[in-house]
Amino acid sequence: MKRYHTKGNIxxxxxxxxxxxxxxxxxxxxxxxMLAVSLSDPNAIINNKVSFFPxxxxxxxxxxxxxxPNFFKAYGNTIFYTVGGTLISLxxxxxxxxxxxxxxxxxxxxxxxxxxxxxxxxxxxIPNYLLISNLGLTGTRFAMxxxxxxxxxxxxxxxxxxxxxxxxxxxxxxxxxxGYFKILGxxxxxxxxxxxxxxxxxxxxxxxxxxxxxxxxxxxxxxPVMLFLRNIVNGTSMIGDAAGSADKATIAISIKSAVIITSxxxxxxxxxxxxxxxxxxxxxxxxxx
Amino acid sequence: xxxxxxxxxxxNNRQKHFKRYWQLxxxxxxxxxxxxxxxxxxMFGNILAFRRYRPGMGAYGVSWVGLKYFKMFMQDPxxxxxxxxxxxxxxxxxxxxxxxxxxxxxxLNEVHHVRFKKVVQTVSYMPRFISTVVVIxxxxxxxxxxxxxxxxxxxxxxxxxxxxxxxxxxxxxxxxILTDTWQFTGWxxxxxxxxxxGISADLFEAARIDGANRIQxxxxxxxxxxxxxxxxxxxxxxxxxxxxxxxxxxLMYTPSNSQVSDIIDTLxxxxxxxxxxxxxxxxxxxxxxxxxxxxxxxxxxxSKKLTGDGIY
Numbered sequence: 001m002k003r004y005h006t007k008g009n010i011x012x013x014x015x016x017x018x019x020x021x022x023x024x025x026x027x028x029x030x031x032x033x034m035l036a037v038s039l040s041d042p043n044a045i046i047n048n049k050v051s052f053f054p055x056x057x058x059x060x061x062x063x064x065x066x067x068x069p070n071f072f073k074a075y076g077n078t079i080f081y082t083v084g085g086t087l088i089s090l091x092x093x094x095x096x097x098x099x100x101x102x103x104x105x106x107x108x109x110x111x112x113x114x115x116x117x118x119x120x121x122x123x124x125x126i127p128n129y130l131l132i133s134n135l136g137l138t139g140t141r142f143a144m145x146x147x148x149x150x151x152x153x154x155x156x157x158x159x160x161x162x163x164x165x166x167x168x169x170x171x172x173x174x175x176x177x178x179g180y181f182k183i184l185g186x187x188x189x190x191x192x193x194x195x196x197x198x199x200x201x202x203x204x205x206x207x208x209x210x211x212x213x214x215x216x217x218x219x220x221x222x223x224p225v226m227l228f229l230r231n232i233v234n235g236t237s238m239i240g241d242a243a244g245s246a247d248k249a250t251i252a253i254s255i256k257s258a259v260i261i262t263s264x265x266x267x268x269x270x271x272x273x274x275x276x277x278x279x280x281x282x283x284x285x286x287x288x289x
Numbered sequence: 290x291x292x293x294x295x296x297x298x299x300x301n302n303r304q305k306h307f308k309r310y311w312q313l314x315x316x317x318x319x320x321x322x323x324x325x326x327x328x329x330x331x332m333f334g335n336i337l338a339f340r341r342y343r344p345g346m347g348a349y350g351v352s353w354v355g356l357k358y359f360k361m362f363m364q365d366p367x368x369x370x371x372x373x374x375x376x377x378x379x380x381x382x383x384x385x386x387x388x389x390x391x392x393x394x395x396x397l398n399e400v401h402h403v404r405f406k407k408v409v410q411t412v413s414y415m416p417r418f419i420s421t422v423v424v425i426x427x428x429x430x431x432x433x434x435x436x437x438x439x440x441x442x443x444x445x446x447x448x449x450x451x452x453x454x455x456x457x458x459x460x461x462x463x464x465x466i467l468t469d470t471w472q473f474t475g476w477x478x479x480x481x482x483x484x485x486x487g488i489s490a491d492l493f494e495a496a497r498i499d500g501a502n503r504i505q506x507x508x509x510x511x512x513x514x515x516x517x518x519x520x521x522x523x524x525x526x527x528x529x530x531x532x533x534x535x536x537x538x539x540l541m542y543t544p545s546n547s548q549v550s551d552i553i554d555t556l557x558x559x560x561x562x563x564x565x566x567x568x569x570x571x572x573x574x575x576x577x578x579x580x581x582x583x584x585x586x587x588x589x590x591x592s593k594k595l596t597g598d599g600i601y
Binding site for chain 2: 008009012013016017019020023024026027028030031033034037045050051092093095096098099100102104105106111114115118120121122123124125126127128129130131134135146147149150179180181184205208209210211212216226227229230232233253256257260263264267268271272275
């Protein structure tokens with residue numbers, strides 16, 4: 001250890017720490033800026049005074065989006081899609097992953113090939129769009145949920161995880177007279193919490209962030225919050241109607257920031273708790289399926 | 290005699306097999322239906338590229354037209370522009386965003402303060418979880434000519450007049466690439482970090498005994514040891530060249546930057562969904578899908594041959 005604190009090492013370490021602090025700042029800066037803008041006085045924004053601290057602290061923008069009925073509706077829609085979509089996806093993925101983890105089954109290899117092939121070749125935008133509309137899902141909330149019931153990458157992560165569970169436990173359960181449905185529900189799923197948390201997080205983030213499918217399949221009242229935000233950014237959705245036209249632009253900026261903050265907050269809050277799982281999930285997933 | 294015996298034996302075995310595992314087969318019913326309906330039917334839907342579509346006459350068109358739509362887009366300057374743009378953006382993206390996560394992972398690995406390392410890791414992964422809509426919304430606010438941070442800074446420090454970054458074509462590619470850097474550097478670095486963690490400590494020890502300093506250790510131990518990982522990811526990235534972040538481009542697209550921002554996917558979106566030219570758009574989509582699958586499978590084959598490792 002004595003040799004460690006040489007001059008060269010100290011310089012090297014300093015450079016690395018400077019770089020890492022820069023990375024930290026770069027990753028956090030946009031959020032801090034948005035937070036500052038969303039909490040600032042519109043006059044301070046228009047005079048270009050706001051950088052990383054809110055100037056003239058006010059909660060007007062938040063008050064306004066919370067009185068905005070469409071925002072609430074969109075937020076509720078997003079929660080619905082995220083919870084519903086994640087649940088459906090976890091159930092369907094487990095139902096497929098468990099049998100696929102058993103190589104004794106006839107057709108297991110074919111099914112695996114079918115899954116992998118569909119990862120690399122897909123219908124493309126138009127055939128998918130025509131399928132959804134021919135199924136009559138356009139304009140229903142199912143259009144957001146059903147097409148994404150199974151993600152192939154998540155499926156492969158879960159198959160690999162299920163394969164790593166010792167078969168002795170299942171054999172004991174089989175001797176005790178449990179069927180495979182019960183084994184899956186009562187033994188395999190509880191043992192797979194880390195893997196399920198990982199793919200559950202990926203799935204939840206996917207549903208939370210999705211806007212494009214809402215854009216092409218849904219009616220305005222069913223829009224998720226990201227599409228609401230995108231429409232504000234595009235200027236296709238009017239905001240700040242209550243204010244005079246001169247203030248509109250600046251109020252619009254702070255409202256935009258407030259929507260950005262509120263629509264991203266759940267992920268930022270949830271994410272540190274689940275972080276320990278997903279790194280594991282990614283490295284498991286990178287092992288070939 | 291022996292033959293029939295064998296057959297009945299086999300049938301008995303099959304019956305036994307099914308009796309034993311029927312629940313596992315039953316589990317697969319819904320997922321298989323899902324795959325057929327939502328993954329495989331759209332694949333067959335691609336035949337629309339060879340058929341003429343008529344509104345209200347089904348999803349598979351009304352009559353065969355052969356390669357008409359393929360010939361059409363081959364002669365369409367808008368297609369070639371989108372094709373060029375796709376290649377330019379993905380090549381630029383590869384050149385810039387391929388090495389950065391490697392450098393980041395190597396440097397992060399040199400941080401010995403465990404807590405600090407964890408904090409940097411946690412924060413650097415986070416942007417990966419942010420919606421593209423939010424990323425572009427933040428970007429457009431930070432670059433806004435009237436109130437954005439960057440223009441404010443440029444004006445106060447250098448006295449530069451506000452620039453409309455989001456609208457001017459010359460900034461589009463940089464903005465696309467740099468937002469990718471911001472969003473995915475930390476995330477991609479996870480794989481390299483895992484590879485670095487797997488390097489045997491003996492190698493570093495030996496290098497130290499030979500008198501290598503830390504920079505030399507990076508160049509003579511760390512980088513050569515993670516070279517297989519780097520190669521696999523490089524080849525796979527090349528394979529995914531045509532699949533750009535479609536949603537991001539769509540969000541950044543404005544009529545004034547369309548010269549550089551129209552990529553194959555946005556072209557499919559505009560001709561297909563906005564102008565309802567379904568067959569034409571399907572043909573373009575199918576073409577880029579096939580090129581994509583050729584790129585992925587050949588790069589995977591190369592990766593397997595060179596490094597013994599691929600994704601499937």
